[in-house]
Amino acid sequence: xxxxxxxxxxxxxxxxxxxxxxxxxxxxxxxxxxxxxxxxxxxxxxxxxxxxxxxxxxxxxxxxxxxxxxxxxxxxxxxxxxxxxxxxxxxxxxxxxxxxxxxxxxxxxxxxxxxxxxxxxxxxxxxxxxxxxxxxxxxxxxxxxxxxxxxxxxxxxxxxxxxxxxxxxxxxxxxxxxxxxxxxxxxxxxxxxxxxxxxxxxxxxxxxxxxxxxxxxxxxxxxx
Amino acid sequence: xxxxxxxxxxxxxxxxxxxxxxxxxxxxxxxxxxxxxxxxxxxxxxxxxxxxxxxxxxxxxxxxxxxxxxxxxxxxxxxxxxxxxxxxxxxxxxxxxxxxxxxxxxxxxxxxxxxxxxxxxxxxxxxxxxxxxxxxxxxxxxxxxxxxxxxxxxxxxxxxxxxxxxxxxxxxxxxxxxxxxxxxxxxxxxxxxxxxxxxxxxxxxxxxxxxxxxx
Numbered sequence: 508x509x510x511x512x513x514x515x516x517x518x519x520x521x522x523x524x525x526x527x528x529x530x531x532x533x534x535x536x537x538x539x540x541x542x543x544x545x546x547x548x549x550x551x552x553x554x555x556x557x558x559x560x561x562x563x564x565x566x567x568x569x570x571x572x573x574x575x576x577x578x579x580x581x582x583x584x585x586x587x588x589x590x591x592x593x594x595x596x597x598x599x600x601x602x603x604x605x606x607x608x609x610x611x612x613x614x615x616x617x618x619x620x621x622x623x624x625x626x627x628x629x630x631x632x633x634x635x636x637x638x639x640x641x642x643x644x645x646x647x648x649x650x651x652x653x654x655x656x657x658x659x660x661x662x663x664x665x666x667x668x669x670x671x672x673x674x675x676x677x678x679x680x681x682x683x684x685x686x687x688x689x690x691x692x693x694x695x696x697x698x699x700x701x702x703x704x705x706x707x708x709x710x711x712x713x714x715x716x717x718x719x720x721x722x723x724x725x726x727x728x729x730x731x
Numbered sequence: 732x733x734x735x736x737x738x739x740x741x742x743x744x745x746x747x748x749x750x751x752x753x754x755x756x757x758x759x760x761x762x763x764x765x766x767x768x769x770x771x772x773x774x775x776x777x778x779x780x781x782x783x784x785x786x787x788x789x790x791x792x793x794x795x796x797x798x799x800x801x802x803x804x805x806x807x808x809x810x811x812x813x814x815x816x817x818x819x820x821x822x823x824x825x826x827x828x829x830x831x832x833x834x835x836x837x838x839x840x841x842x843x844x845x846x847x848x849x850x851x852x853x854x855x856x857x858x859x860x861x862x863x864x865x866x867x868x869x870x871x872x873x874x875x876x877x878x879x880x881x882x883x884x885x886x887x888x889x890x891x892x893x894x895x896x897x898x899x900x901x902x903x904x905x906x907x908x909x910x911x912x913x914x915x916x917x918x919x920x921x922x923x924x925x926x927x928x929x930x931x932x933x934x935x936x937x938x939x940x941x942x943x944x945x946x
Binding site: 518520524525545555557561562567572576580 | 832
């Protein structure tokens, strides 16, 4: 085990990702209780990051960008289990609760945007809901067009498949995000705004999603 | 009739669509700061991730290529790093680090992990490319300017300090491997690395150059 002063010196090699395993473990233990190390580490990491600009930048293949984004989308944790109890029944209570849950989801959604982008002066919490055909639940649409689909009892998408949401405007479908579903009720913030008069549909698609719906919708909303 | 208490509120951040965000805010993502983009990424906003990639993908790929000397591995490193950004953006603490530093640290760490795993180290991985690829990218003038400033700072370091840093950062060598490579005691290498990086930090600060704001 290195001496205290030696331990502190390891901050530089740590910032360079260059410590051997035993030293890294020792330094991380030290770091947890050393305010000075934490401050210096932040500065030295900036210096290390500056070194990243020295190699000539190279244009990465376009396929890399799509691969990263597709993988990220497929992982998107955009389904939020709402109902932990009472999984077996989807009575009227659950549907009535849907409006409340959608409101909660939408409020969080607005607040998140508000925190993320400070020029949002007023997080608009006014919204309307429309009912769904094909499954229990509803669609909450904010005045801004942002929307959350709330539905119960559709279960998980079959293996190798995904649920994909669509915004249907004038008979044309636009992708609005994929989700895996799950037990109970789920709230799905849509990745696309829902203009007034448009509807939302959900289809089962091959994993990774489709550019256009390839199956009949299992859920369709009334026009918003 | 259910009450609010029957419905557990969503526990995770449930949001995020940049499409909606853009429309709602009337400000293109291209004008968001890195930190704002990371905050959107933390809410699973894939368009914000795309914007960060467009800003840092070129630097990331250039760095990974330098370390790995292999196109497929460099792509793997960049992909893994940006997916790590995607998965762990919620854990990013803006008061602790700059967003760009955080992203480039992830890229570097992944490239180093891969080069160690693949045992692809070259005997001389560290000499700067004598013949950089002709017309690499249409990179921004700000990046070229910053590169020159960092190179100038590196050149001001004592040669042994610079060598220790370059072997570690671009070669992916651990401290004991640097010591072995140079035939020096491990303690000497640790001291040189510390002196070199703190010195570099000072030189960059004195030069007053800021990391380019990429767009």
